[in-house]
Amino acid sequence: MVTTHFNGLTLPRFSCFFDPYEDDLRSQLGAWLGKVKASHLPARAIIAPHAGYSYCGACSAYAYRQIDPTNIKRIFILGPSHHVRLSGCALSAAERYQTPLYDLPIDTKVYEELYSCATFETMSLDTDQDEHSLEMQLPYIAMVMESRRGDFSVVPVLVGSLSPEKEQYYGNVFSRYLTDPDNLFIISSDFCHWGRRFHYTYFDKSCGEICQSIAALDRKGMNIIESMQPAKFTQYLAEYQNTICGRHPIGVLLNAIETVRRNGNGYNLNMKFLKYAQSSECTSASDSSVSYAAGVLFIE
Template identity: 95%
Template sequence: MSKVRRAAHAGSWYSDNEDDLRNQLGTWLGKVKASHLPARAIIAPHAGYSYCGACSAYAYRQIDPTSVKRIFILGPSHHVRLSGCALSTAERYQTPLYDLPIDTKVYEELYSCASFESMSLDTDQDEHSLEMQLPYIAMVMESRRGEFSVVPVLVGSLSPEKEQYYGNVFSRYLTDPDNLFIISSDFCHWGRRFHYTYFDKSCGEICQSIAALDRMGMNIIENMQPAEFTKYLAKYQNTICGRHPIGVLLNAIETVRRNGNGYKLNMKFLKYAQSSECTSASDSSVSYAAGVLLIQ
């Protein structure tokens, strides 16, 4: 019997009822235009769907399921210390819609690099950054049910050198049109409870300062500049929880461009949102952004 990672956050972070979940995701997706098809990578948030589900739809709507056989999911580690990247010990990921099989062949290829470790099933199930992408994946890929696999990767607190290393590892998968990358990340976590209260008063209200700070980082990501993104994070300490998975993607893009194979890459953010509008020091919020990478 195959080892299954259960949907540990279903019923709390999102609905565990198949019909309710399907209707909710379908409603959000139905309100968004497929303006940037076919996505080869997306950046999507991983908070509870009541907060970020509508924003995520802007990224997921850009996926063309007919061209995807394999989905890499890169999410940050929130609960365990990790200096590299870790792979799941499960064989399938459960969702309220249907289970998603893990690509064991790609896992074998990654393990052969000797730079990937395994995470325990408990660690896997505790981590919401991977799980919150799964129902959306199941929804948009339903026409290909049973014909695609997932490659979940838990990304630790990587140095710039390690982001470059893992970016190089994943670059060859990024250029394969059968593959899709999902980068799981929220943006600024603002407020005393997050120990982050950066405020540029010249922007206006606190929420406007947060938006300007996030937009600065998003512009660097759109320009696909990993070194500049590292400098930006060092300067402003913006609490982008998926900064390391984003860094891995940016370095993978840079490797592709450096190899000069004639690929045309375009990164664009389609939606930005905040969980609430902060106007005083006692407020708090989390920012969400939906981005898409096209490769021609």
């Protein structure tokens, strides 16, 4: 059980996504992180999946290993809304999140800035409790940031079904935070959800097996994300309808990057995917799978 503090009250928050026992969780995350090389330090933003750790924990480690906690003071977490319809973005009403490792305080000062400069809704308690796209990032954050425990805060942002224009709007809002080395952005997203239960069965037989077609489809999208061109990513989604659940948070990040580059601040931003995985290898129409990818945005 994880608890969330709302307006000074401690409320239960149940999770079936990760082991609630601190020692087991710490050992599990540490083992995955220990197998990955820190090749693109320091990350300015990462893309990490949000399924159960038994499915995507090892993949997530490739993104989280690129975080250098030394100077980080706040971490923006942008996750897609799975349970409520939002036309914009929403902020938490909580004061802090509890994880099995330690509490993560929410940066209320940044929240005040966001409310004052742009349109944001406020998540209800039920919405915040139910949304795993934010929740699944919290233990990994606590693990990699342990040396800065008590010296950093989180900025959870629930991202709705945004139009391209709204992705640009929120990208502009977050662009000024993206250039600050005190900040880190975590974009929570799984990739292709394939199978009849997801109502998505795209299959390019020229690629070979279904799982190979899925990988080729995801790689095409990942290549576009690496090119950091939001309009092309929008076109890709319109053409293939790939069921990337975090497509809107990714779109917000790409637009923030485009704003930074357009303003000509001399930042040499680079995006690279370091790991790709699938929950299972689909070979027949009755199979299903979810894809995971770990990416990093860094400045050279």
